[in-house]
Amino acid sequence: MNNTVYLDNSATTVVCDRAIEYINHALSVNYGNPSSLHVMGMQAEEELRKSRAAVAAMLSCREDEIFFTGSGTEANNTAVFGAARARRKRGNRIVTTAVEHPSVLEAVKLLEDEGFEVIRLVPDVNGKIREGDIFEAVNKDTVLVSIMLVNNETGALQPIKTARAAVTRAAAPALIHCDAVQGFGKMKISVADLGIDLLTASAHKIHGPKGVGILYKKKNVHIPAYIVGGGQESGLRSGTESVPLISGLRGAIEELPKTDEKVRAVRDYAAELFGGCGFAKINSPTDALPYIINISVPGYRSETLLHYLESKGIFVSSGSACAKGAGSYVLRAAGLSSDRVDSALRISFSRFNSKEDVDRLFSALKAAKDTLRSSK
Amino acid sequence: MKEIILIKNGELVLKGLNRRTFEDIMVKNIKRKLSGLGAFDISRAQSTIVISPKGEDFDMDEAVERVGTVFGISAYSRAAVCEKDMEHIKQVAREYLADALSGVSTFKVEAKRSDKKFPLKSPEICMEIGGVLLEAFPHLSVDVHNPQQVITVEIRDREAFIRAGQIRGAGGMPVSSAGRAAIMISGGIDSPVAAYLMARRGLELNAIHFASPPYTSPRAELKVRQLLEKVARYSGTIRLGIVPFTEIQEQIAKNCPEEYFTLIMRRMMLRIAQRLAAARSCGALITGESLGQVASQTLPALSVVDTLAEMPVLRPLIGMDKEDIIAISRKIDTFEISIQPYEDCCTVFTPKHPRTRPTVEQCEKAEQALDIEALIERAIAATEYSYID
Structure with a gap:
């Protein structure tokens, strides 16, 4: 479509040119298996090493602390199951939030069935977890704290550093995991500064390809492998690495802008338009990551608005793309009225969006309001 | 050994003078359904339609699957074709039925003789073929009342067919006949x-x-x-x-x-x-x-x-x-x-x-x-x- 306005960048992003170039090269020229002993294997291994270095630089960590997986979901599963199982003899409590991605929530639910005690912290109306709640939840029995860096529906930044303080104060044997899928490549992240042991990221949210997840695991922290086999990725994740896709991730990282100025300007413009229009309400906190703005148009169903917008070539989300159709559990957990939850749209930006895109979205939503039948 | 598909019409047989028209439609529907699976002949005799592949590359498994979706068919089966000669029929029976009989312990043989000039009468055919099968597959015994597998030998005008059981068809009437x-x-x-x-x-x-x-x-x-x-x-x-x-x-x-x-x-x-x-x-x-x-x-x-x-x-x-x-x-x-x-x-x-x-x-x-x-x-x-x- 020629006139497409893509505003669903937290679901996935268009793959940038350099990523495609690197992928093609690894598919057609440098196609060896990194585990092979010969020179072609060595060249493929070198590709992986360069990508690992690029990711490590993004997180201010060591190269050997980076492991590639098949998806963000797989990295989250590996971290959550791994941490709980590695430390189960030392305690029984898991602290997480009610607004994590399903790949954390569902994993934690299985652990609960296995006998772990799970504390799920509920955010305030802005979608943020309260620091006091974290201190209260973490006790000396806690083996895992898993809190996301940026909420995928509202863009709210979570107080990750507090987790380390709480674990230290309680003298808990806990590992700290941070799902940073929505923040990686969009804000400065230093794993040492955050005080975390495990972190998850993904390539396709930053104009890399689908099919690459990233797991950071702090040196000397040990968790069992989730997928076993040929011992790739230092035994933590077996299976031949997808060298082309991992190279594509490096291409995407190299293309990342130095600052988020452009996106921030677009978001601020959107916040101004929607904040002042009278028919919409903004559900994201003001200090949220500028890549996401969540709004509600009370009186209209999210899905209807979404399909109306798509008929005008504008693509947004009615919650997270992983939970098609269902009303947002995140906004509900944040205590928003059902009128706001049922009419919520997640607008998510990339560096390729402009103020004109926001203008088109705004006038289309205004037109929707005038033509569509409202729900009672 | 040549294998074919035998198809029995359902309610069609009740339709008196219209039968021919209904059958024509059904044959057309079958032809359309089987197109792309390789060359085959389709012929009619009494209330049976016979599909015989013309070459080795005909996809028999898929054809049987698709015949199961054609309305108007009450039952169908795969069958082996033999010459109308008892020795040949016996030989084919031993080879062709090995799979069908390996998983059962009791069977019986039925014979249908539309060629009344065939030297053996139906009960005699059953006896002989039953004997051959008992000899070839010693794990079997005959049960004429509740057999786990029914073997049918059909003596037709030009050739004979051997088949093990039959499958219920999709039933109903041929599409577009109504x-x-x-x-x-x-x-x-x-x-x-x-x-x-x-x-x-x-x-x-x-x-x-x-x-x-x-x-x-x-x-x-x-x-x-x-x-x-x-x-x-x-x-x-x-x-x-x-x-x-x-x-x-x-x-x-x-x-x-x-x-x-x-x-x-x-x-x-x-x-x-x-x-x-x-x-x-x-x-x-x-x-x-x-x-x-x-x-x-x-x-x-x-x-x-x-x-x-x-x-x-x-x-x-x-x-x-x-x-x-x-x-x-x-x-x-x-x-x-x-x-x-x-x-x-x-x-x-x-x-x-x-x-x-x-x-x-x-x-x-x-x-x-x-x-x-x-x-x-x-x-x-x-x-x-x-x-x-």
Whole structure:
């Protein structure tokens, strides 16, 4: 479509040119298996090493602390199951939030069935977890704290550093995991500064390809492998690495802008338009990551608005793309009225969006309001 | 060894002088279903149709699978062809039946002798072949009352066939032998089942779907296509018309009393559907309605819609329970598609308290403010067609 306005960048992003170039090269020229002993294997291994270095630089960590997986979901599963199982003899409590991605929530639910005690912290109306709640939840029995860096529906930044303080104060044997899928490549992240042991990221949210997840695991922290086999990725994740896709991730990282100025300007413009229009309400906190703005148009169903917008070539989300159709559990957990939850749209930006895109979205939503039948 | 497919007609045999016509249609349907699987001959003898592959590359497994979806067939089986010579028949029996007999412990042999000049009589054929099989497969014993496997030897005019059991066919009447009708399909569980049941009674299918974007999702349309693909395995190609219905929904919501929304919507759908159907020489409409299932399927609600009908509205599910309908939808593999959670009719247009005992006069009064003819014409003009097979 020629006139497409893509505003669903937290679901996935268009793959940038350099990523495609690197992928093609690894598919057609440098196609060896990194585990092979010969020179072609060595060249493929070198590709992986360069990508690992690029990711490590993004997180201010060591190269050997980076492991590639098949998806963000797989990295989250590996971290959550791994941490709980590695430390189960030392305690029984898991602290997480009610607004994590399903790949954390569902994993934690299985652990609960296995006998772990799970504390799920509920955010305030802005979608943020309260620091006091974290201190209260973490006790000396806690083996895992898993809190996301940026909420995928509202863009709210979570107080990750507090987790380390709480674990230290309680003298808990806990590992700290941070799902940073929505923040990686969009804000400065230093794993040492955050005080975390495990972190998850993904390539396709930053104009890399689908099919690459990233797991950071702090040196000397040990968790069992989730997928076993040929011992790739230092035994933590077996299976031949997808060298082309991992190279594509490096291409995407190299293309990342130095600052988020452009996106921030677009978001601020959107916040101004929607904040002042009278028919919409903004559900994201003001200090949220500028890549996401969540709004509600009370009186209209999210899905209807979404399909109306798509008929005008504008693509947004009615919650997270992983939970098609269902009303947002995140906004509900944040205590928003059902009128706001049922009419919520997640607008998510990339560096390729402009103020004109926001203008088109705004006038289309205004037109929707005038033509569509409202729900009672 | 040459293998063929033997097909027994179902109700066709009852049709007297029309039989030939029905059989012709069925043979045509079989030919169409098997096209692309390799070259084959198709011939007829008494109430049997014989499909014989012309070469090695004919995909026998797929052909048998597809024969199972042809309406009008009561039973079918694979069979080996032999010369009409007892020694050859015995030799083929030993080789061909090894698989079929390996998993059973009892069997019996039946013989059918349409060539009365064959030197052995039926009981003698049974005895001899039974003896050979007992010798070749020592784990077997004969049980004439409750055999686990029935072996049939048929002595025909030119050759003999050997087969192990037979499979129940799809039944019913050959598609298009009863004419053509249009199914109003929503995307739910019921309408594909209704379409299947009427195709089984010999109807060729057209389909009509009403779409109300943006209140309905593009995925709902995709779902309808996937459902029709499943039905088309039985019915053959289906012509689908997608009618844009948003304007009509909005006009109803704007101009009519709320408790009549659904009834007026269904009256509009019927008006449009029968016009589209008539234009394609359809003799009837088909719906998936089941009495009392929802407010719009009560007797009074059905009758205020039917009063507009200028052709029969066939409702094969009208007396069926949901459980029965679901059982058929599982059988034809549409259930899992039907339950995907995409709204096919947005709740924005659903009245909180629908009329369950409406009268025609009330409906006519309620839709007075609509320019019915203009709305219908616009919807029909913008209807988009495609073929599903």
